[in-house]
Amino acid sequence: xNSRIIMLLLLMIISSCKKVNINDIHNLxxxxxxxxxxxxxxxxxxxxxxxxxxxxxxxxxxxxxxADGVEVDVQLSKDLQLVLYHDxxxxxxxxxxxxxxxxxxxxxxxxxxNRDIYANLFIDEHVVSLETxxxxxxxxxxxxxLHLDLRSWLYxxxxxxxxxxxxxxxxxxxxxxxxxxYHEYTYIASGDINLLKELSQQDANLKLMIETNKVNWGxxxxxxxxxxxxxxNNHNISKQDVKYVHSQGVRIAVFDIKTQSNQVKAVNKNPxxxxxxxxxxxxxxxxx
Numbered sequence: 001x002n003s004r005i006i007m008l009l010l011l012m013i014i015s016s017c018k019k020v021n022i023n024d025i026h027n028l029x030x031x032x033x034x035x036x037x038x039x040x041x042x043x044x045x046x047x048x049x050x051x052x053x054x055x056x057x058x059x060x061x062x063x064x065x066x067a068d069g070v071e072v073d074v075q076l077s078k079d080l081q082l083v084l085y086h087d088x089x090x091x092x093x094x095x096x097x098x099x100x101x102x103x104x105x106x107x108x109x110x111x112x113x114n115r116d117i118y119a120n121l122f123i124d125e126h127v128v129s130l131e132t133x134x135x136x137x138x139x140x141x142x143x144x145x146l147h148l149d150l151r152s153w154l155y156x157x158x159x160x161x162x163x164x165x166x167x168x169x170x171x172x173x174x175x176x177x178x179x180x181x182y183h184e185y186t187y188i189a190s191g192d193i194n195l196l197k198e199l200s201q202q203d204a205n206l207k208l209m210i211e212t213n214k215v216n217w218g219x220x221x222x223x224x225x226x227x228x229x230x231x232x233n234n235h236n237i238s239k240q241d242v243k244y245v246h247s248q249g250v251r252i253a254v255f256d257i258k259t260q261s262n263q264v265k266a267v268n269k270n271p272x273x274x275x276x277x278x279x280x281x282x283x284x285x286x287x288x
Contacts, residue, residue: 020267020285027242027272028251034068034273035282036147037061038255039086042277051093051113053084054125058133062144065279069145069185071255074130074173075154076165081105082130082172088154094127101156105129134180143185147253147275148173149211149231152192162194170198177206187253187273189231193221200225209253215241219248229253229272234262239269246270260285 025031040057042048050057053072061067073086083100090096096103096111103111108127130148137144150173155165177186183205190196191211199206207228212218213236221227229251232241237254245252253273257266263282266274276282 020264025270027270028246029272035279036273036275037067037070037279038275038277040070051125053086054113055128056125067279071147071275073149073151075100075151076169077105077108079104083108084128084130138180145185147187150190152190152195166195166198170202174203215245222250234266242269242271
């Protein structure tokens with residue numbers, strides 16, 4: 001095969017990856033898809049060197065890339081403060097050891113991200129509280145969306161049973177959203193039905209999203225409990241699934257979107273929110 005044919009094939013593949021007609025987007029946001037940065041500008045890769053859930057990554061997503069919002073992972077510290085961290089254990093991404101719930105907030109803010117050489121040499125980022133982010137966001141002229149992924153299984157089971165922990169966890173979420181008057185811009189996701197029920201019992205105005213790939217079951221839960229929407233893995237739902245969700249008056253966010261082809265597939269499904277690991281690439285697909 002000569003070089004000209006190879007080049008033509010590559011151009012065909014590239015053009016097919018970008019095949020999106022934004023005029024064909026139909027959802028419940030006025031046919032507009034919100035671009036949400038995953039953990040900030042995206043989870044760490046060779047091309048994305050900022051630690052996920054770090055302040056530098058979150059603010060770069062908003063102030064440099066102009067994302068509509070960010071998705072962050074929320075855990076509860078020993079002294080019952082809301083902390084942003086994704087993994088179960090601290091040593092997978094930081095110089096800390098153990099679990100978030102074993103430390104007070106002041107101790108956690110001394111723990112540094114150190115996943116790779118770049119982070120060690122050039123980034124001095126520490127674990128951050130949710131309140132620190134809300135302090136920044138609440139001062140923005142255009143308020144960024146804040147999508148909270150609740151890590152409902154991470155707590156000291158020698159101190160709490162699930163029901164007691166959910167009550168405390170939910171109260172902390174409700175209090176901080178109210179403190180910064182951020183109801184309109186906050187979206188709260190969990191795969192745990194009992195935690196979502198506790199949240200809605202404490203504050204019926206929260207925008208609660210159930211994380212599930214079982215669309216029919218998710219719709220039943222939302223209609224029964226008057227929740228807001230569904231959070232689903234992009235690889236496990238179809239365009240028809242999204243269309244059905246919308247037909248029920250329910251919004252849907254999709255995640256696990258790392259490549260250009262997956263970005264295009266996600267856009268073509270017409271969700272209301274896309275949680276992406278490449279903000280600028282998704283913006284190009286949507287707006288160029």
